[in-house]
Amino acid sequence: xxxxxxxxxxxxxxxxxxxxxxxxxxxxxxxxxxxxxxxxxxxxxxxxxxxxxxxxxxxxxxxxxxxxxxxxxxxxxxxxxxxxxxxxxxxxxxxxxxxxxxxxxxxxxxxxxxxxxxxxxxxxxxxxxxxxxxxxxxxxxxxxxxxxxxxxxxxxxxxxxxxxxxxxxxxxxxxxxxxxxxxxxxxxxxxxxxxxxxxxxxxxxxxxxxxxxxxxxxxxxxxxxxxxxxxxxxxxxxxxxxxxxxxxxxxxxxxxxxxxxxxxxxxxxxxxxxxxxxxxxxxxxxxxxxxxxxxxxxxxxxxxxxxxxxxxxxxxxxxxxxxxxxxxxxxxxxxxxxxxxxxxxxxxxxxxxxxxxxxxxxxxxxxxxxxxxxxxxxxxxxxxxxxxxxxxxxxxxxxxxxxxxxxxxxxxxxxxxxxxxxxxxxxxxxxxxxxxxxxxxxxxxxxxxxxxxxxx
Amino acid sequence: xxxxxxxxxxxxxxxxxxxxxxxxxxxxxxxxxxxxxxxxxxxxxxxxxxxxxxxxxxxxxxxxxxxxxxxxxxxxxxxxxxxxxxxxxxxxxxxxxxxxxxxxxxxxxxxxxxxxxxxxxxxxxxxxxxxxxxxxxxxxxxxxxxxxxxxxxxxxxxxxxxxxxxxxxxxxxxxxxxxxxxxxxxxxxxxxxxxxxxxxxxxxxxxxxxxxxxxxxxxxxxxxxxxxxxxxxxxxxxxxxxxxxxxxxxxxxxxxxxxxxxxxxxxxxxxxxxxxxxxxxxxxxxxxxxxxxxxxxxxxxxxxxxxxxxxxxxxxxxxxxxxxxxxxxxxxxxxxxxxxxxxxxxxxxxxxxxxxxxxxxxxxxxxxxxxxxxxxxxxxxxxxxxxxxxxxxxxxxxxxxxxxxxxxxxxxxxxxxxxxxxxxxxxxxxxxxxxxxxxxxxxxxxxxxxxxxxxx
Numbered sequence: 001x002x003x004x005x006x007x008x009x010x011x012x013x014x015x016x017x018x019x020x021x022x023x024x025x026x027x028x029x030x031x032x033x034x035x036x037x038x039x040x041x042x043x044x045x046x047x048x049x050x051x052x053x054x055x056x057x058x059x060x061x062x063x064x065x066x067x068x069x070x071x072x073x074x075x076x077x078x079x080x081x082x083x084x085x086x087x088x089x090x091x092x093x094x095x096x097x098x099x100x101x102x103x104x105x106x107x108x109x110x111x112x113x114x115x116x117x118x119x120x121x122x123x124x125x126x127x128x129x130x131x132x133x134x135x136x137x138x139x140x141x142x143x144x145x146x147x148x149x150x151x152x153x154x155x156x157x158x159x160x161x162x163x164x165x166x167x168x169x170x171x172x173x174x175x176x177x178x179x180x181x182x183x184x185x186x187x188x189x190x191x192x193x194x195x196x197x198x199x200x201x202x203x204x205x206x207x208x209x210x211x212x213x214x215x216x217x218x219x220x221x222x223x224x225x226x227x228x229x230x231x232x233x234x235x236x237x238x239x240x241x242x243x244x245x246x247x248x249x250x251x252x253x254x255x256x257x258x259x260x261x262x263x264x265x266x267x268x269x270x271x272x273x274x275x276x277x278x279x280x281x282x283x284x285x286x287x288x289x290x291x292x293x294x295x296x297x298x299x300x301x302x303x304x305x306x307x308x309x310x311x312x313x314x315x316x317x318x319x320x321x322x323x324x325x326x327x328x329x330x331x332x333x334x335x336x337x338x339x340x341x342x343x344x345x346x347x348x349x350x351x352x353x354x355x356x357x358x359x360x361x362x363x364x365x366x367x368x369x370x371x372x373x374x375x376x377x378x379x380x381x382x383x384x385x386x387x388x389x390x391x392x393x394x395x396x397x398x399x400x401x402x403x404x405x406x407x408x409x410x411x412x413x414x415x416x417x418x419x420x421x422x423x424x425x426x427x428x429x430x431x432x433x434x435x436x437x438x439x440x441x442x443x444x445x446x447x448x449x450x451x452x453x454x455x456x
Numbered sequence: 457x458x459x460x461x462x463x464x465x466x467x468x469x470x471x472x473x474x475x476x477x478x479x480x481x482x483x484x485x486x487x488x489x490x491x492x493x494x495x496x497x498x499x500x501x502x503x504x505x506x507x508x509x510x511x512x513x514x515x516x517x518x519x520x521x522x523x524x525x526x527x528x529x530x531x532x533x534x535x536x537x538x539x540x541x542x543x544x545x546x547x548x549x550x551x552x553x554x555x556x557x558x559x560x561x562x563x564x565x566x567x568x569x570x571x572x573x574x575x576x577x578x579x580x581x582x583x584x585x586x587x588x589x590x591x592x593x594x595x596x597x598x599x600x601x602x603x604x605x606x607x608x609x610x611x612x613x614x615x616x617x618x619x620x621x622x623x624x625x626x627x628x629x630x631x632x633x634x635x636x637x638x639x640x641x642x643x644x645x646x647x648x649x650x651x652x653x654x655x656x657x658x659x660x661x662x663x664x665x666x667x668x669x670x671x672x673x674x675x676x677x678x679x680x681x682x683x684x685x686x687x688x689x690x691x692x693x694x695x696x697x698x699x700x701x702x703x704x705x706x707x708x709x710x711x712x713x714x715x716x717x718x719x720x721x722x723x724x725x726x727x728x729x730x731x732x733x734x735x736x737x738x739x740x741x742x743x744x745x746x747x748x749x750x751x752x753x754x755x756x757x758x759x760x761x762x763x764x765x766x767x768x769x770x771x772x773x774x775x776x777x778x779x780x781x782x783x784x785x786x787x788x789x790x791x792x793x794x795x796x797x798x799x800x801x802x803x804x805x806x807x808x809x810x811x812x813x814x815x816x817x818x819x820x821x822x823x824x825x826x827x828x829x830x831x832x833x834x835x836x837x838x839x840x841x842x843x844x845x846x847x848x849x850x851x852x853x854x855x856x857x858x859x860x861x862x863x864x865x866x867x868x869x870x871x872x873x874x875x876x877x878x879x880x881x882x883x884x885x886x887x888x889x890x891x892x893x894x895x896x897x898x899x900x901x902x903x904x905x906x907x908x909x910x911x912x
Binding site: 100101102103104145146148152156157159160169173175176177179180181182183184185186187188189190192193195196197201212213214236239240241242337338339340341342369370371399400401402403404405406407408416420421423424425427428430431432433434435446447 | 556557558559560601602604608612613615616625629631632633635636637638639640641642643644645646648649651652653657668669670692695696697698793794795796797798825826827855856857858859860861862863864872876877879880881883884886887888889890891902903
């Protein structure tokens with residue numbers, strides 16, 4: 001152990017290997033609600049690809065697990081430390097290596113945050129449109145979980161923007177995948193396999209993302225409906241109409257009330273409408289007129305076109321929802337994905353399940369792409385897990401999947417292992433083994449490959 | 457062998473297993489220019505997933521290689537038969553299983569063609585926008601090569617539209633990946649790994665694709681430039697302007713001349729302009745006015761807004777280019793992908809190489825997404841291969857890749873094996889082994905895994 005620490009210090013510098021009390025509390029967790037803090041065996045903060053390579057080589061030599069961490073904003077435990085492992089934190093690899101205007105790409109280190117990237121892009125008239133709620137999230141972390149967010153309904157998720165990666169394999173070898181091009185049919189697409197693999201196949205040291213001209217002017221409309229079912233029935237029709245909104249979110253009355261109250265936001269919705277409305281759509285689009293007519297036909301109580309400032313504030317407030325929910329005592333966040341047309345039935349069943357399990361569940365979500373976010377308020381762990389299992393099971397039965405964008409990490413993994421096709425799991429384990437034969441990389445998450453790692 | 461044939465006949469029916477002279481010449485090749493016809497050991501035409509499963513089980517048992525074939529329109533040899541193998545042809549699996557309007561997806565068998573799918577979608581106001589030149593191509597084949605085409609610059613390639621697959625593994629097990637949802641972070645993305653794997657990992661028996669409301673009205677403009685360099689310099693600027701065209705193609709004067717002549721198409725370009733123009737852009741977009749101004753600034757000789765019928769005819773003529781080139785005696789087609797901004801330099805080098813190798817090379821391509829198609833006229837195999845190698849090498853050196861959409865098959869594989877990072881090849885071989893440990897599926901293409909298949 002002291003041998004390892006000495007070698008790590010030699011690899012990345014004395015002051016960039018921390019142990020015990022020297023590790024700041026921020027590094028003992030990500031934002032997952034269901035996990036307790038864990039102090040890793042060592043916090044290692046490399047500054048270059050070469051240093052990452054050397055750290056992984058040492059980890060393989062010593063058979064020590066490695067967890068990569070960007071900003072630590074994940075919600076499924078993928079970036080939470082392992083007590084016996086190295087936490088490889090990318091705070092110091094936070095340089096934008098290049099903004100290539102000609103090819104419309106940005107090349108960044110994994111520690112670069114979304115707000116940092118967009119701050120550099122905006123003066124050039126460019127933007128990176130993927131916008132998961134947390135703008136301090138890192139690009140490396142986004143690649144790990146295949147982050148999505150509100151604008152995915154129009155612009156797609158992280159996987160649709162990552163054109164190339166530089167990765168370090170478990171044994172320290174460095175490899176480039178993809179490049180500054182938007183299509184390829186040249187062997188298996190390793191880039192796409194790596195996106196969403198939550199640090200279990202390789203460690204990302206550079207990300208090439210597609211950027212684009214800044215988004216066109218849009219308007220935010222807030223649309224109250226008398227029932228949640230009307231909202232969810234409206235969604236496939238909006239998508240099918242060809243309106244192609246930038247944002248298409250739903251929020252139940254409770255969620256909308258709590259985010260606006262928490263932000264001190266008065267959207268000018270009359271009291272009587274607020275009392276009748278059980279659910280809302282929030283739609284951001286260029287063509288508000290066409291949208292308004294359509295929404296009226298779909299049973300909206302009314303359609304409120306928000307002034308630009310109020311629209312922006314509502315979206316910001318929505319992005320803060322996680323923190324509002326957390327402050328309200330929420331015990332877990334679920335982000336199942338469901339075929340859009342199955343959402344009305346799904347949410348009706350969720351309400352029944354919540355009642356049967358005597359648990360309060362509030363909902364909102366990126367309903368335009370079928371991604372339903374549920375906040376579960378149930379402090380009793382066993383009761384909560386029993387309900388969670390049922391909520392995932394009906395998602396899978398409806399043809400959906402356990403997570404649309406948060407990933408499996410450690411916390412959603414057990415449900416995945418229980419519900420996935422054994423043949424699919426076998427293939428994934430074989431892929432894991434192909435990349436990481438010793439089981440060094442985040443071995444306790446996604447597939448739970450404890451059986452693959454020699455006990456150290 | 458006779459034992460195998462008997463078992464195959466039992467699996468799919470007497471009349472759907474053909475051998476020797478009973479195999480129609482169409483099945484002895486795909487459209488690859490550099491290959492000679494090969495009669496497979498057996499042509500097998502299953503009608504269901506169960507039959508495919510049984511055929512693969514038998515192939516594994518007898519250690520016989522299997523090549524899957526859709527419409528046989530591929531250009532790299534991925535669907536060409538192996539003499540000692542089963543050719544698994546999907547002519548009879550050509551049903552559209554479902555068009556799900558609510559979820560905006562179509563679920564099709566692999567033998568369904570693009571024209572068949574769009575004929576079913578159009579009356580519903582829907583379209584599948586991926587449009588590789590050949591509308592008789594099958595969806596199964598498109599999945600295999602990750603087909604692209606002219607509209608990829610705006611709508612993306614096959615991989616961006618495939619949401620789920622039903623596949624049969626080499627040992628006969630049936631597996632579903634993905635589903636009727638547009639995003640997921642639930643384990644490794646097997647769907648994306650399978651798209652573009654050219655039948656080497658599994659056999660596809662069902663494809664779920666995203667469809668969308670029919671495309672908006674567009675106009676075709678034909679834009680002559682005095683030099684090819686001006687054309688290729690204009691491309692990144694058009695993309696960066698945010699115009700977002702549906703089609704953004706270039707063609708050198710020779711290509712444009714031959715496709716219009718061959719189609720008997722008079723586009724009304726004055727003789728003196730034709731004589732000055734060495735290269736053309738073909739752009740399809742909604743906003744012709746903005747585009748026209750931009751193109752003028754970028755040095756176009758003139759901008760011709762084509763009448764709707766002429767515009768459609770030009771696009772159709774462009775889609776026929778392969779056959780025009782073939783009729784003209786073209787010996788190979790190359791479709792390297794290059795970072796957009798590197799194309800001017802790349803094409804200048806190609807011209808130098810062609811001259812040095814005393815070979816005629818004409819060019820056109822999906823230049824908006826960096827995919828350059830080159831027709832190589834050089835009947836001498838060794839001379840042609842020497843030039844091809846150099847053309848690929850400079851593409852890779854420019855940060856590009858060997859194929860944008862045609863795939864590697866048997867014909868581009870040797871260059872790939874030579875130029876790819878050995879670590880990437882090692883990972884791909886391990887992935888291949890994970891899916892197909894016996895090396896039954898198209899073992900002589902993409903990675904050339906002869907070493908993995910026990911000799912039968």
